[in-house]
Amino acid sequence: MNMLQNIRIVLINTSHPGNIGSAARAMKTMGFTDLVLVDPLDFTPGTPNEQADAMASGATDVLHGAKVVQTLEQAVEDVAVVLGTSARSRHLPWPLMHPRQAAGKVMEVLANKEGLCDQKVALVFGRERTGLTNEELAQCQVHIHIPTNEEYSSLNVASAVQVLGYEVRMAILAHQGKLDADYSGQWGVEWDNELANQGEINGFIQHLEQTLVDIEFLDPNNPKQLMPRLRRLFQRAMPDKVEINILRGILKMIGKSRS
């Protein structure tokens, strides 16, 4: 998945090395590896940092591969499109997107129909307390706002990386047709038995109805909505062939136990 390599995560002036480690972990779970740190407050590349390593868990490769620069300009020099995370809009209004819209924008750049597929995209995250400055936001083509709780919008920086990274990954997987292939929505892809066909389901429903009459649970002269409700229930459950056989086996035993 080459597209993942063209996503750069930029963290500006991060205070806590643990947050850099957590961000590296979040990146790696989503398949991203290109991490650039702009003037981190307490992190020196090449020098072991216990807190950062602990939070990175199995993503120390991403953490140790991080590039450290002094300015945002340096961090995005080779980048085509820069998207910056922001609290709600500042003094000068700016194109504001939620993460899903931003992921769509990222895909426009990555999957450019002219085949310009080596264009890089940067997602920029600001300081823990104060975010990005107005000067830094002015260097971003798009501002992204995660629609947080109005009364508590204090998203951890690694959590913001996780949410944005997730949206971009989802967009890439959808573009590559992998979401459809891996998630059938209703049912797992590796269902172990073939689903029952409607003939088998109807056979079971008839058998069930007869049994319910036999045990005097269903009055054929006053059936009400019992059978339609039971049919709906079993249709919704989408039974497979083995399950239908089990159910018919149960009905058969009910019959035997009464004779």
Add this chain to the structure above:
Amino acid sequence: MNMLQNIRIVLINTSHPGNIGSAARAMKTMGFTDLVLVDPLDFTPGTPNEQADAMASGATDVLHGAKVVQTLEQAVEDVAVVLGTSARSRHLPWPLMHPRQAAGKVMEVLANKEGLCDQKVALVFGRERTGLTNEELAQCQVHIHIPTNEEYSSLNVASAVQVLGYEVRMAILAHQGKLDADYSGQWGVEWDNELANQGEINGFIQHLEQTLVDIEFLDPNNPKQLMPRLRRLFQRAMPDKVEINILRGILKMIGKSRS
């Protein structure tokens, strides 16, 4: 946003109190408050826990309001639909959804057309290392898998809460029409000046073309694609009225400086 109150987050056998705190923070940023802990390993309700409080940051109200129970059955007793997070499918296949599909399922329950809007939904998260057991997964109607990097799928439990919570929040906001209202996609909602109309843009483009001829940048006998390219650039930028006035002011000054 009443629907948010019907979402319960259930954490099973969490080892690290810091993760419980981080999960509370993730919940609160997404507007959720109902936290149930099933047999946490190192957390006693009512007893101050430094690590959990530190990671909860401003969400200690959610953390301290958490209910502690002994089993998953107790945690979901009053819940209509239980969704469990899972690594890829286990021995017995199960309906498997990605978080966006799961959020759609949650909305089906929350926004039930019969008006059964007090139905609760639980999102269940397993142990840090081993996730949910097969017995616990069997109590879930739906299994959710976050489509992580195949080579590194080690998502922190609070990060998983953040991603799932984000998807459910996005679904609720979309249902309530709030996403459309708050994010125009291309441009911020509070754009400070009215966009220029096409007449104003055309007037500027003509002015620009004349200026480029005057300064002998554009050869009217061999114009090539210069003007179409410049027009496309300015159309894409969607200038507002003030910006067009600034641009025409510049052109006017170029003219004056030459006379």
